[in-house]
Amino acid sequence: MLLRRTLRTGLAAVCAATLVAAPLLVPTTASAVRAEAAMQSITIKVAKTAINVRGTRGLDAGRVKVTVRGAGAAEIVKLDAGYEDREFKKDLAAAGKGDMKALKRALARVQFLGGFEAGGSGTVVLPGGGEYTVFSFASRDLAHFGAGAVKEAPMPDVDGRIVGKTGPKWGGSSMLPAKGTFLFKNADRTVPHFVVLQQVKEGTTADEVLEFLQTEEGPPPFLRAGMETASLSPGRSMTVDYDLPPGHYVVMCFFPDPHMKGMPHALMGMLKIIHLM
Secondary structure, three states, rough: OOOOOEEEOOOOOEEOOOOOOOOOOOOOOOOHHHHHHHHOEEEEEEEEEEEEEEEEOEEEEEEEEEEEEEOOOOEEEEEOOOHHHHHHHHHHHHHHHHOOOHHHHHHHEEEEEEEEEOOOOEEEHHHHHHHEEOOOOOOEEEEEEEEEEEEOOOOOOOOEEEEEOOOOEEEOOEEEEEEEEEEEEOOOOOOOOOOOEEEEEOOOOOOHHHHHHHOOOOOOEOOOOEHHHHHHOOEEEEEEEEOOOEEEEEEEOOEHHHHHOOEHHHOOOOEEEOOOO
């Protein structure tokens, strides 16, 4: 099976990915390039035994450019005061085994602010001063960094939008350029979402993808190209840089729904076909 499968133990299950595309294409301007060059930036390196975050000295809260290197995806979160690392890791492990009480506990005490695969980049918004945590399902480590008061920074120009909505369902664009930046926003009122963008055979419908995911019968409609993002809590947004082959893609979210006994959102119909031109 050619479908890219990423093990997201804990708050996400095995994912196959796609992207919600954009009705308007915004050309990159010289001012946008200058604005991004002036933006704060950090680099996260993920290894099996350690996560390192560089560029955090003097970091302000607000919009930050993030680049991820190393062995796996990095997710940036903010833990509530009094919710310790060991409790977070314990709840993640238990949620990955289907413990809905642990999942609900984590969701009540953690803000998921986004992140990227190894080799990926984009911007995330740190909502205020204080300590932030970085975790990865590819590492046994957690990393921490601090941020000062919020510093306003403009959002980079984007080529389209992918919007997670209550339902769960997708909104946003239906076409995107094959290379660019999209805005991912979680407009759902209750649960986190993440984007899995997976290339499919031309002519594939969302219903056909859903049928395959639910039954795993017949030839898979998936091709090799794909990408995914980290999770976003309700009301949060991030921008995502991407570079994929032109074609048809399915946008999916596999976050386990705590109100549906952990069923991944994609199996609940959170699928949308988009086109990368």
